[in-house]
Amino acid sequence: MSGSELPKLARVAHAGHCNRCLSALPSSHIQIDASRLAIGFYCFGTLDLLGSIYEKTKEIEREGWREWLWHQQTSGIHGTGFKPSSYMTQDRPYGTDPEEYSEYDTPHLIMTYTAILSLAILRDDFEQLDRNGIVRFLQACQREDGSFTSFPNGGESDLRQVYCAFAISSMLDDWSGVDVDRAVSFIQQCSSHEGGYGQQPTGEALGGTTYCALASLYLAPSVSDLHAPNPHVTTDERRRTIRWLLQNQASSGGFSGRTNKDADACYCFWCGASLHILGVGDLVDRTAFLSYLASCQFKFGGIGKAPEDRPDPYHTYLSLAALALFPLEDADPSWKLPRLNALWNTTEDTADWIRQHVPLYTVKAQSPVRK
Amino acid sequence: MPDIAGDGPEEQPLFSERPDWTDVTPVPQYEGYNPIAPIFYTPQYKDATDYFRGIVKTNEKSERVLELTEAIIRLNPAHYSAWQYRYHTLLAIKAPLDAELKLMDSLAVQFLKTYQVWHHRRLILTAIYSPPPSNASGLNDPTATTSSSAKSKPSPESQAAARTELAFITRVLMVDAKNYHTWSYRQWLLAFFDDVHLWEGELGFVERLLEEDVRNNSAWHHRFFVVFGRGQLQGEEDRVAVLKRELSYTKDQIALAPNNASAWNYLRGILERTGTSFSNLRSFVEPYTKTHEDRLGDEEILDLENPAPSAEAELPCVAALEFLADIYEKDAVSKSVEIWKRLANELDTMRKKYWEYRIKEALKDVPVQS
Numbered sequence: 001m002s003g004s005e006l007p008k009l010a011r012v013a014h015a016g017h018c019n020r021c022l023s024a025l026p027s028s029h030i031q032i033d034a035s036r037l038a039i040g041f042y043c044f045g046t047l048d049l050l051g052s053i054y055e056k057t058k059e060i061e062r063e064g065w066r067e068w069l070w071h072q073q074t075s076g077i078h079g080t081g082f083k084p085s086s087y088m089t090q091d092r093p094y095g096t097d098p099e100e101y102s103e104y105d106t107p108h109l110i111m112t113y114t115a116i117l118s119l120a121i122l123r124d125d126f127e128q129l130d131r132n133g134i135v136r137f138l139q140a141c142q143r144e145d146g147s148f149t150s151f152p153n154g155g156e157s158d159l160r161q162v163y164c165a166f167a168i169s170s171m172l173d174d175w176s177g178v179d180v181d182r183a184v185s186f187i188q189q190c191s192s193h194e195g196g197y198g199q200q201p202t203g204e205a206l207g208g209t210t211y212c213a214l215a216s217l218y219l220a221p222s223v224s225d226l227h228a229p230n231p232h233v234t235t236d237e238r239r240r241t242i243r244w245l246l247q248n249q250a251s252s253g254g255f256s257g258r259t260n261k262d263a264d265a266c267y268c269f270w271c272g273a274s275l276h277i278l279g280v281g282d283l284v285d286r287t288a289f290l291s292y293l294a295s296c297q298f299k300f301g302g303i304g305k306a307p308e309d310r311p312d313p314y315h316t317y318l319s320l321a322a323l324a325l326f327p328l329e330d331a332d333p334s335w336k337l338p339r340l341n342a343l344w345n346t347t348e349d350t351a352d353w354i355r356q357h358v359p360l361y362t363v364k365a366q367s368p369v370r371k
Numbered sequence: 372m373p374d375i376a377g378d379g380p381e382e383q384p385l386f387s388e389r390p391d392w393t394d395v396t397p398v399p400q401y402e403g404y405n406p407i408a409p410i411f412y413t414p415q416y417k418d419a420t421d422y423f424r425g426i427v428k429t430n431e432k433s434e435r436v437l438e439l440t441e442a443i444i445r446l447n448p449a450h451y452s453a454w455q456y457r458y459h460t461l462l463a464i465k466a467p468l469d470a471e472l473k474l475m476d477s478l479a480v481q482f483l484k485t486y487q488v489w490h491h492r493r494l495i496l497t498a499i500y501s502p503p504p505s506n507a508s509g510l511n512d513p514t515a516t517t518s519s520s521a522k523s524k525p526s527p528e529s530q531a532a533a534r535t536e537l538a539f540i541t542r543v544l545m546v547d548a549k550n551y552h553t554w555s556y557r558q559w560l561l562a563f564f565d566d567v568h569l570w571e572g573e574l575g576f577v578e579r580l581l582e583e584d585v586r587n588n589s590a591w592h593h594r595f596f597v598v599f600g601r602g603q604l605q606g607e608e609d610r611v612a613v614l615k616r617e618l619s620y621t622k623d624q625i626a627l628a629p630n631n632a633s634a635w636n637y638l639r640g641i642l643e644r645t646g647t648s649f650s651n652l653r654s655f656v657e658p659y660t661k662t663h664e665d666r667l668g669d670e671e672i673l674d675l676e677n678p679a680p681s682a683e684a685e686l687p688c689v690a691a692l693e694f695l696a697d698i699y700e701k702d703a704v705s706k707s708v709e710i711w712k713r714l715a716n717e718l719d720t721m722r723k724k725y726w727e728y729r730i731k732e733a734l735k736d737v738p739v740q741s
Contacts, residue, residue, distance in 0.1 A: 025410045030447045031485075033410055040407040064405025071403050088452050090424050091401040104427050104452040118407075154455065156486055193595050193640030199551065202558040202600060204592035206551070240643075246725045247632055253721075259588040259632050261549070283724045 013301030036085035041114035042313035078152035080133025081107025082115035138177030146182030163212035173359035195244030207257035207270035253288030397421035432463035626678035659691030
C-alpha cells in the first residue's frame, strides 16, 4: 500500500473523542480517578496536535481548565507539585486558604509533568508556578539508588518517574533538584540483555520504559549536542537498542512493546520516538507504520491499541504523536501534523512556549526591578 | 451501570446508612469549577470516599478503617491513598499481617494489572520479615530504601513463607504468563529472601513455562535474570559450565522453533554477557541460514552439540542469517553485505532500510579499495 491509498485521518472525530472525555467520563472509568491529570494531558495533547485547541474549545473553557489545574498545585513539607486530581480534596468553605497537603494528598511526580505540559498547551503564563517548591519536591522524591518515587513518601519508582524528573528539570532549566549522576547510573542498570530498557533494573525490555531511558539520557544536562555521540550510551549499546527497537515492528506495521508480543498503537510512539531520539527514525517502514495506525482508528472517533479495539485518550494521543514524528510525503493532507518535540513529548510550538515561560530566568527577565 | 468490582461491596449497605459509622463525619470531595475529565461516581464510591476523607481528616486508625479501605480498593484498586492509609493502619493497630496477605491473594488475581496490589504485597512482606528499626516513623515506604532485604540469615519460617509466596506467584503466572507486575514481583521476591534453595528452583520453573510457550519472552528474560543477575557464577570453572549449559538449552529451543526472536535475543545476550565470540556458534547457525533444498547436499552428521533444524522448520531463518552476517562483519564484510542485501530485498523487507543502514555502517569502517 502506498501513502496515497491510506484512508483519511479522522481529525474531527478524534478531537471529538477527546473533547467528550474532557467534559465527563462514565463510572466505568473510576479506576483513573487517581490519574485524571494524565488523561487531561492526552486530551489537550490530541487537540494541540490536531491544531484544533482554538477551534474546538472556547477561551472561557480554557481559562476554567487552567484555573482548575492550578488548584491541583499543592505545597507542603516535601515541596510543591501537582496532585493527580481533586479525588482527595476536602470540601471547604469558599474562599478559605488551602492548608498544607496531608501525607495522603501529596503532589505526584508524573502528574506534575503532565500538568506543566497541559498548562503550556493552554498557553498559561506560569506566573503561579512555584519553581523552587518543585525543585524541593524532586529532591524529596529521589532515592538512594538514583531512582525517583511518584510521591515523596512512597509509591512506584522506576524509569517513568526518572523521566518525569528529568523532563521537569529541563523545562525549568534548573537541575538542582536532581542528582544526575546517580539517576543516570540507575537508568544504565535498567538496560536489558535484549537491548531495550526494563522498567526497573531486573525488568524485561519494554518499549515505554526504553523511551523513558533514552529521552532522559538525551535530556541530561551533560548532553549539549543531540547529534553528537551521547556520553551515557556506548556505541555497542546504541547498536543493540536500535536492533531491538526495529525488531519490534511487527508484520502488521505496528510496534510491539516486548519481544513476541502483539503490536499496540502506543508502542508506535514509544519505540518510534526512541528511534527518533537515537537519530535513526528514517529506518522505520513508514508506510506500514501509518497503515497500522490508520487501521486502529475507531469508527466513532478516537484511536485504540489495535484494530477494532475501543479508543481512549492515551492511545489517541500517542498514535498522533507517533504520526507527527513520521510524516509520509504522499499521504492525504489530513495526515499532516505539526512537528513534535520527541524528548518532551509535545508539539514544537508548545515546547517553545515552555522555553519562554517555565524557566526561572524568564520571570527574572520580566521583573521590572532588576539591578 | 456496570458492576466493575464483581462481588465487591455493592451488596453492602452504604456507610452513611450504617449505625456503626454514625460517629464519623463524611467529607465530600471538592471538585472545583471546570474540572477536567470528571467521573460520574457511583453512589457506593462516592459514599465510601466521603467517609475515607472523613477518616483521614481525624487520622483515625482502627479496625473499621480496614473495612473502609478494602471497600474503596475493590471499587478502585488504583486509589493509592486508600492503599497507603490502609498500610499505615495495619501497622498502627498491629493487625495480623498473614491475614492481610491472604486477602491480597484474592485481590491480586482480581486486579492483576494494578500496580498497587503488588506494591502493597511487598510492603506487607517487608514488614513481616524485616521490620523497620523501632525509631522509624513508619510513614516512609520501607521498600523505598536500597537496603531492603530480609533478615541476614533466613529463618525456617521465612524460608517457608518465601516458598509459599513463590508458589502463589507461580499460580498467578498460570493465569497470565506475561504479566509485567507479577514477574517484577517474583524477581523482587527472589532478591529479597535471597535464599539459595529458592534460586535453585527457578530454572526448572522457567523451563516448564517455556515448554508451554517457547515464545514467552518474560520467561526468557527471567532465565537471564536467574542465571546472570545474581552472583551465581563462582569461579572460572562454574562460569564455563554455566555458559555450556545455557548454550545447549538455547540451541535446543531454537531447533524446536527457529523463528523465535526471544531465543535468538537470549543467545546473543549470553554471548555478549560472557564475552564469547559469535563465531563460536557458526556451525550451529549455518544450517538455519539455508533453504531445505540447499541443505539436501549437506552431509548429515549427527552433532549432539548442534541440533539441526527439523524438516518442518521455516527456512531460511532471518535471525540466523542476521547472526551469520554479524559473524562475518569482522573479517569478511562482503559476505555480510550479501546477506544484508538478501534480507533487505527478499526475506525481511519490513526492515529494508535497517539492513541497508547496516551495509552503510559496515562499509564506513572499511578503507576504500583502489
